[in-house]
Amino acid sequence: MKFTDKKPSKSLHLVSLGCTKNLVDSEIMLGRLKDYEITDDSSKADVIIVNTCGFIDSAKEESINTILTLHDERKKDSVLVMAGCLSERYKEELQKELPEIDIFTGVGDYDRIDRLVNERRSSFTEEVFLLNEENDRVITGSSYHAYVKLSEGCNQSCSFCAIPSFKGKLHSRTLESLVKEVKNLVKNGYTDFSFVSQDSSSFLRDLNIKNGLERLIDEVEKIEGVNSARILYLYPSTTTLSLIEKIQNSKVFQNYFDMPLQHISSSMLKIMKRGKGVEKLKELMDAMRKVPNSFVRTTFIVGHPGETQEDFDKLCEYVKEYGFDRANVFAYSDEEGTDAYARMDKVEEDLINERAEILGEIISETTQQSLEKEIGKTFEVYIDSESLEHEYLLSARKTTWAPDIDGEIYINDNELYDENNPQKLQFGKIYKVKVTQLVGDKLLATVIK
Structure with missing residues (x-):
């Protein structure tokens, strides 16, 4: 039997709440903690981070509920971190009222999150954090x-x-x-x-x-x-x-x-x-x-x-x-x-x-x-993935639209092949399509050959 001194990798579960600006900050934290294995199972994670939103009441409530739920489900000796806007906005009150949290940090320490986790300490830096070319990011949710x-x-x-x-x-x-x-x-x-x-x-x-x-x-x-x-x-x-x-x-x-x-x-x-x-x-x-x-x-x-x-x-x-x-x-x-x-x-x-x-x-x-107004029009789309609606439909987005918020276009899988050049469409690439109909709030389109 061979023995190795290689330590098993630790795992990280991160929840990013609120706006896309928060998402960028979350991606910075993932970059600083890239030695951790990302897991979707919070109950098995060694480190749990919630990047909170403090904009309006509903967002604040979601942030608190999320972090308390994760606390209830986490394993012994894991580290629970509350980061971001809500933590920054109410830092004194939250540190008094939430003993469940191991580390509190605000909006200025995203690039120091690895040190805070390793030292198991809270920090609220007064400096403004500005991303620069030296900051590693782990882009989430898209390959393009x-x-x-x-x-x-x-x-x-x-x-x-x-x-x-x-x-x-x-x-x-x-x-x-x-x-x-x-x-x-x-x-x-x-x-x-x-x-x-x-x-x-x-x-x-x-x-x-x-x-x-x-x-x-x-x-x-x-x-x-x-x-x-x-x-x-x-x-x-x-x-x-x-x-x-x-x-x-x-x-x-x-x-x-x-x-x-x-x-x-x-x-x-x-x-x-x-x-x-x-x-x-x-x-x-x-x-x-x-x-x-x-x-x-x-x-x-x-x-x-x-x-x-x-x-x-x-x-x-x-x-x-x-x-x-x-x-x-x-x-x-x-x-x-x-x-x-x-x-x-x-x-x-x-x-x-x-x-x-x-x-x-x-x-x-x-x-x-x-x-x-889009019915019958021809335009370019990015094809993202297989749709959640049906296995024979692909999910696409008009190049003009922003991801996640402006809608989804379904592409009929049967129309994805050109008889003279039978190449399957690739995710993350641009294709020209023609919209054929609107079903509910979803446009249906076929790829122009």
């Missing part, structure tokens, strides 16, 4: 698509948002570090990119550069191997007609416009401190819609303190009139430390929920109308 984070923090002062209170002011990455990261990702086989941050259209403004995104577009277009890209989370007051035109003229960046409007009533925009008047806002939105084959996504908040029935009616009317391709509606929730939290003209919870339901139904209709 990656999110790229532009910056941390936010200089806006929206009445309902607590993010600046625990994420801090805007800190942009350098253009050079972003270019190096994208080049490295391309070398590793990634061809499709989504650029994200709390306020993407303010990229480099903290460094006194007002056209940061336009410069980014120029540099990314020079990188050989980038097939497609899109920008998420534009902000009204820092998005320009020039930027819209730049995206329109790009051969790499898709005509994808994701701008959370939150409201359209003049009085509500002032109350919410959104930094743009209605006319200028509508001018931007109209410019986006006029771009050929544009795709426009947004989000709204209903029930914010001060919202009257007239304000809400204006919002509903505008959503119907504009016909957003995709949109989300959030019911207002009080967040400590925000301007809205201190207001006395609160909307009753039942009315908030009623308004959210009404606007949600309108959004469902506009989404359906957007999907119906």
Whole structure:
């Protein structure tokens, strides 16, 4: 019998909650802990990390419930880590109230997570963590698509948002570090990119550069191997007609416009401190819609303190009139430390929920109308995988769309072969398809031979 002094590898279970920006941070932690074996079974993991979200009440509740459930199921002597936004926002309270947690860390120590785990200690670094080309990431969920984070923090002062209170002011990455990261990702086989941050259209403004995104577009277009890209989370007051035109003229960046409007009533925009008047806002939105084959996504908040029935009616009317391709509606929730939290003209919870339901139904209709317009059209898609719906269907995504949030297209497996060149389609590659029908909220398409 041979004996070896090789130690068995330890296992890691990581849960990333909240937004795609959190996902990038989770991928950094996976990179720092790459000596660990990733496991889906939390009950057998040596280390369990939950990267929490602290944005709104429902997200906070999900974070707490998730970490307590994982604690109940974990094995003896495992290490349970609470990281991310919720941990940062309520660090004093949570450390007192959750003795179940072994390690607490916030939003500044993602690249030190290996040391914290090895030393079994908590840490809340006050420095802003900015990704650089030296940080290893383990990209999850895709073999060809990656999110790229532009910056941390936010200089806006929206009445309902607590993010600046625990994420801090805007800190942009350098253009050079972003270019190096994208080049490295391309070398590793990634061809499709989504650029994200709390306020993407303010990229480099903290460094006194007002056209940061336009410069980014120029540099990314020079990188050989980038097939497609899109920008998420534009902000009204820092998005320009020039930027819209730049995206329109790009051969790499898709005509994808994701701008959370939150409201359209003049009085509500002032109350919410959104930094743009209605006319200028509508001018931007109209410019986006006029771009050929544009795709426009947004989000709204209903029930914010001060919202009257007239304000809400204006919002509903505008959503119907504009016909957003995709949109989300959030019911207002009080967040400590925000301007809205201190207001006395609160909307009753039942009315908030009623308004959210009404606007949600309108959004469902506009989404359906957007999907119906695709019937008969020909465009390019990425084929991701076999669908969960049926073994003979493949799951695809229009190159314009962002992953996970904008929809799924089913490709009929029987149409995947060319008689003259019988080669099966490859996942992660671009193919031209023609949409044949819409079933529910799913487009069906065939590959053009």
